[in-house]
Amino acid sequence: MALSTYVDDNCPKSIALIGNPNCGKTTLFNGLTGSRYKVANYPGCTVERREGSIALLGGSCARLFDLPGTYALIGSTLDEKIVTQFLRGEIPGCDKPDLIVAVVDATNLERNLFLVSELIDAGIPLVLAINMMDAAQQSGIKIYGELLSRALDVPVVQITARSKGGLPSLLAAIAKALADNTPSSKRFTWLPEDHPLRGTLTQSEGPLSKASRDDKIITTIASLRYAWIRSVVAKGTSQPSKAQSPSVSALDKILTSKIWGLPIMLGIFGLIFQAIFLWAQWPMEIISGTVETTSAWLTRLLPPGMLTSLITEGIIPGVGNVLIFVPQIAILFFCIGLLEDSGYLSRAAFLLDNFMRKVGLQGRAFIPLLSSFACAVPGILSTRSIPSRSDRLATIMIAPLMSCSARLPVYAVLIAAFIPKTFVWGFLSLQGLTLLGMYVLGVVGACGVAWLLKKLLLWKESSFYVMEMPPLRRPLIRVITRGVFDSVVSFLKNATTIILACSVIIWFLASYPKPQEGFVGNPVQASYAGQLGTAIEPAIKPLGFNWEIGIAILSSFPAREVFVTTLSTIYNISDDDDEHQGLIKTLQERNREGSFSTLTALSLMVFYVFACQCMSTLAVCKRETGSWGWTLGMFGYMTALAYIASLVTYQGGKLFIQ
């Protein structure tokens, strides 16, 4: 098979995959590398990028780097700077690429070729992959590869990445270009021989130069480039003789309409939260049943002792209770993937820009914020596409307020235990609505914080929005499931490393020292964890939390989902009987006994909405802002907000009940 691939870090050649956003670059990367790729962060390198390897004819191979989508090389966004640095070979751990595969959208050649002309000036050998040929043919655009190839002096391959069309010819062209190793002779062809700029531009590093340029030079260069591109496109393509006047599809009109746009958007997000609860129920029950049976079976099988206690009271409930949430996380990532791949997310940004501007953000911040519902780490990374620094900082600071998938286990367990399974108006599940409420609370808090930030700290800086609206299209399930798979794997990796370690530590702290003889009460209270929990109890009592919850909160500062682990370990150790039931049942029992009220559960959920309990978020914040001030500020304001909001919920709720 021509497309068979394997991972090999020792491949001698490196290839950069570059193109505009929405040109199908990542789909092509997936198609070329198959499952042989990794998402990597090199030490000392701020770039997270996808790297894969491709097999070439003749047995050699090459490393393929999927770089961020960009419109130009010298721009203001971080993504653009990363691409430029990569091409200069300035990123530690990455050599200067031997070859560029430039991906362009066949239906939008003029604009896409702007970046290509800059890449040609960089003097690195280049293969041009013209993507979306199916769409181009549909709209009557003809592309003469041979003529275009001659005009640009680079190999040209026509492909349709979504259906994997043309990939073998692309691989052949890549192998040939690597062997030839000759850059295009059309460097700076767009610049007339006698132009005054010629000297300065060609002698420096060309488009990779760091020199800042004044506005007049920017427009002059752009006009000359586009003039050359127009002549190239005129030679190498034929556009439909009757240019259709651009129209907006009926579906697009409805989705972005002033009347229906917002209700439809709310409906879509409401549906997602319903789905997370209703569809995930069945697989979750299977997993939780398996965990319980395994634990009971091991208790019977193994001789009583320390090791058995570690396994049945520490590890299995600790890791098992987090594994239960894999179905919900998969559904969440699937839904976000669906919205992103279909192009709906940009419509949502369009609808929300006015509102986002009022709170000091911009419509484009919507996409990082939405990703933060899955996890704040990719969310914060994707703020790189926001060009203005102040918008970017504000977005980073509020991204962790979006309820991420690690909070989902906390909400899910508390909602399942305390919120009745009733339906509002016969079809809206009260549990789903409560979950939606937690998400909304985070969003409202985020708006307030963003507004304050812009008013108090970032008011001097300007902001702008301008973005591309990709066409609406049928989402590709293959691409989405791959994303879901990646996220589930990284969640499982987390569960088997950090959470496993935490569950062992917590089991130890909650089991030792053993209570002295004659001790009456819960054995956990005498342990190290119990002592710590009792020590902080006065501080958290006004929030409705007891010492057991105190331990769970403290232990979940490195990662939120540890909350579930801790609580189940504590309850399992304190139960005398060997029947280890699921955490939800234990909580319901405690609710009946009166030691864990529904109001406490609500207050606890509110605490988790706002609290910054995630090491990875703080680490990525430090890396992206480059400042300890912003990082500590994030931790400080979120913890304070969590305490206050939780206090208001509990004390307010008590008044309300009385």
Place this chain on the structure above:
Amino acid sequence: MKTQIIETKEEKALSAVKVGQKAIISAIKSCPSELLQKLVSMGIVAGSEVTVTQRGFFGSPINIHLFGSVLSLRSAEAAHIHVQPL
């Protein structure tokens, strides 16, 4: 509502162009450098033909069709772009 009939086809800001109207970009004026760089890399240069396809609440954002794709801008950003209606 004031009705503006464009008979003179005078140059005006893109932010003032109605939905469905075609225009040729004539210049980008008094625009911050960062934004200018972004706009030109997305194809907004003198000579490009644009069509306004949609506008949001209160006229912003404003979506324009340019080459083969649709760009979305705030009306404040579109105000820097001067066009000649067709």
